[in-house]
Amino acid sequence: MRAFLIPDFESPPRLVELPPVPPAAGEVTIEIEACGLNFADLLMSRGKYQERPEPPVTLGMEMAGTIIRLGEGITGLVPGDRVAVFNGQGGLAEEANVPAERCLKLPEGMPASHAAAFQVAYGTSHVALAHKARLQPGERLVVTGAAGGVGLTAVEIGALMGAEVVAIARGPEKLEVARKAGATHLIDAESEDIRGQIKALGGADVVYEAVGGELFNQCFRATNPDGRILAIGFAGGEVPQIKANHLLVKNLSVIGLYWGGYLAFRPSVLTDSVAQLFDWYAQGRLQPHVSHELPLDQAAEALELLRQRRSTGKVVVRMR
Structure with a gap:
């Protein structure tokens, strides 16, 4: 089978041929149809992600496909089941062995790219908006990186939950994507005085912050008393330093979220969340936005789309 892996942290990822491996007890083999890329894949390829598996490592944190083989002790799954899996690695390949407990059966009619x-x-x-921030209808939600893979879903879910969504993204084309996803107000990330623009709208009750650096600081200063700031990631490359005295004076909460971390200590948070999301999808209330689909032999180009921030929504690599 073909797999796109990093041989070491000093070398670029490459497409190689690997022999298929039978699934171990408790595992199933997935014939992968598609793999969704994440900014974390770029970090992992350089050994800078919070989880640092030793190379060689096949990249690709999340995948969708069909079960073709079962290891010992598997119940509730059979060959032919179409599933989505978050495995942290292994998705950029034609096959993967994954723990059966991580397999989620897909809603009927859901394409692999979605x-x-x-x-x-x-x-x-x-999880960020519903479980951590407890976003309420009518609250003003500011989303940075609002046309990116996670930011765009925050716009969509925030609007679905009844929030007034302020989208911050770079350029009119990305802002238009955010508007179509449900944003009420649009702010260009390259404009001056972002803090002032947010304050003019009435300030932020909740901030979904995925960029870091000066943009975090601007949003922090525009957050209303008793507001909540979700630290989702630092796609801009700079981790902000938070002034604790400002938290105290304005009664602010800064809330960190590492979605995959819940697998280790409270997986029910994720399974309950995905069950709700799949239900919304089945009702037609969520519309995944995939801006690029590329074949496996163009996986390097697909990652470059993320690196250069030329995508909106998600980039997906298809195996066939």
């Missing part, structure tokens, strides 16, 4: 783009982006935003 399923592969679904779990991390929608899961991160739903």
